[in-house]
Amino acid sequence: MNAIARDSLLSLEAYARQRSAFRSRVIAHKKERTLHLGEHITLIFEDELTIRYQIQEMLRVERTFEEAGIRDELDAYNPLVPDGSNWKATMMIEFSAEDQRRLWLARLIGIERRVWVRIGGGEPIFAIADEDLERDNGEKTSAVHFLRFELPPAQIRALHAGAALAIGVDHPALTAVAEPVPDAIRQSLCGDLRA
Incomplete structure (x- = not known):
């Protein structure tokens, strides 16, 4: 399993469009991991999906779009993959x-x-x-x-x-x-x- 790469994350705008479907997918996925x-x-x-969701949610909640903030979230959450x-x-x-x-x-x-x-x-x-x-x-x-x-x-x-x-x-x-x-x-x- 590889760490989540910066360029694989969705922008805040793209995530907002996909959030509902992505959230439903993660909730179903977590049932088999709880x-x-x-x-x-x-x-x-x-796993990669649950942590990707957590990172995207943190970026969304904190309205983080600057590289340093995105890198901080990746550094904090990637060790959990x-x-x-x-x-x-x-x-x-x-x-x-x-x-x-x-x-x-x-x-x-x-x-x-x-x-x-x-x-x-x-x-x-x-x-x-x-x-x-x-x-x-x-x-x-x-x-x-x-x-x-x-x-x-x-x-x-x-x-x-x-x-x-x-x-x-x-x-x-x-x-x-x-x-x-x-x-x-x-x-x-x-x-x-x-x-």
């Missing part, structure tokens, strides 16, 4: 009530490093979390984290050959697992990987 781990953890696996040997995901910790959210974010410190993927009967591969900056402060964790799962070539080959995929979280205050991961999500994630 995994709920229990009631309170959601992983959205990013998988490179063929990994998956990258946005993890959201979701509690609808503010008092519950505050309580759980304090309990869940370190959860971002306890999210794992397992291919076939292999060992869990734990996420590398928040490479851009720390998102907890010793008193609470953030409600949003950015995760990278670096997959060994043998595991990628096994996945392409049909090995089952499980994804879970193993934290003292919260555990959940999706096993097996639904096939539509598994197939979409396989598309991110080069064997």
